[in-house]
Amino acid sequence: xxxxxxxxxxxxxxxxxxxxxxxEQHMGHRAMYWYKQKAKKPPxxxxxxxxxxxxxxxxxxxxxxxxxxxxxxxxxxxxxLQPEDSALYLCASSQVWAGGATNEKLFFGSGTQLSVL
Amino acid sequence: ExxxxxxxxxxxxxxxxxxxxxxxxxxxxxxxxxxxxxxxGKGPEFLFTLYSAGEEKEKERLKATLTKKESFLHIxxxxxxxxATYLCAVQGxxxxxxxxxxxxxxxxxxxxxxx
Numbered sequence: 001x002x003x004x005x006x007x008x009x010x011x012x013x014x015x016x017x018x019x020x021x022x023x024e025q026h027m028g029h030r031a032m033y034w035y036k037q038k039a040k041k042p043p044x045x046x047x048x049x050x051x052x053x054x055x056x057x058x059x060x061x062x063x064x065x066x067x068x069x070x071x072x073x074x075x076x077x078x079x080x081l082q083p084e085d086s087a088l089y090l091c092a093s094s095q096v097w098a099g100g101a102t103n104e105k106l107f108f109g110s111g112t113q114l115s116v117l
Numbered sequence: 118e119x120x121x122x123x124x125x126x127x128x129x130x131x132x133x134x135x136x137x138x139x140x141x142x143x144x145x146x147x148x149x150x151x152x153x154x155x156x157x158g159k160g161p162e163f164l165f166t167l168y169s170a171g172e173e174k175e176k177e178r179l180k181a182t183l184t185k186k187e188s189f190l191h192i193x194x195x196x197x198x199x200x201a202t203y204l205c206a207v208q209g210x211x212x213x214x215x216x217x218x219x220x221x222x223x224x225x226x227x228x229x230x231x232x
Contacts, residue, residue, distance in 0.1 A: 004160075042204060042222030043161065056219070090160045104208070105151070106220065108160030 004109035012115045023074040023091030031097035032074040035090040050097035081116045119144045119209045123223035138190040138226045146210030153204040195230045
């Protein structure tokens with residue numbers, strides 16, 4: 001199984017709502033990532049988890065709250081989002097997070113298309 | 118700071134018309150250069166990793182090459198199903214904590230292949 005599964009595929013939420021995005025992989029990878037991608041732009045890194053611990057937070061606003069309950073699951077909790085947060089949210093995984101010591105191929109999920117009204 | 122520039126921004130080809138996509142990069146200590154394919158509304162799909170200048174990799178109609186400053190993705194006799202956005206990304210060494218090995222993506226090349 002070389003898949004990263006994300007749910008839901010589409011999400012519409014109001015600015016006062018609380019919602020969560022979910023990501024799952026069963027490749028035994030110990031690094032998991034959240035990326036944000038706006039239309040016609042490249043993916044932007046948000047968070048990196050390594051061995052279930054938060055390793056990198058790219059100065060993401062606190063209205064985005066990541067969680068890694070175990071080595072296979074990654075969640076992104078959303079609260080009080082703004083319309084400019086509308087984007088495709090991508091989860092990815094790799095064997096490890098090496099922090100630049102070596103290269104790591106990322107496996108991406110299909111993403112959650114989020115619209116904030 | 119690592120930088121990646123892809124050209125052209127968009128490329129329209131007729132089926133069977135071969136061409137190349139360019140990825141120019143500057144990076145502190147290249148750990149890997151990656152090519153991904155992304156279909157609309159989907160996540161990027163891994164194509165190739167290149168590690169050192171002179172390296173080449175092939176997959177079906179695609180061939181990726183690497184020099185010290187550029188990478189090319191050559192598409193031979195493309196088909197309509199090759200239409201997608203092609204993303205180039207570099208992973209640099211942790212140079213003083215400025216990049217800590219994260220991927221730096223280019224803006225992508227939108228490829229359209231007409232039948």
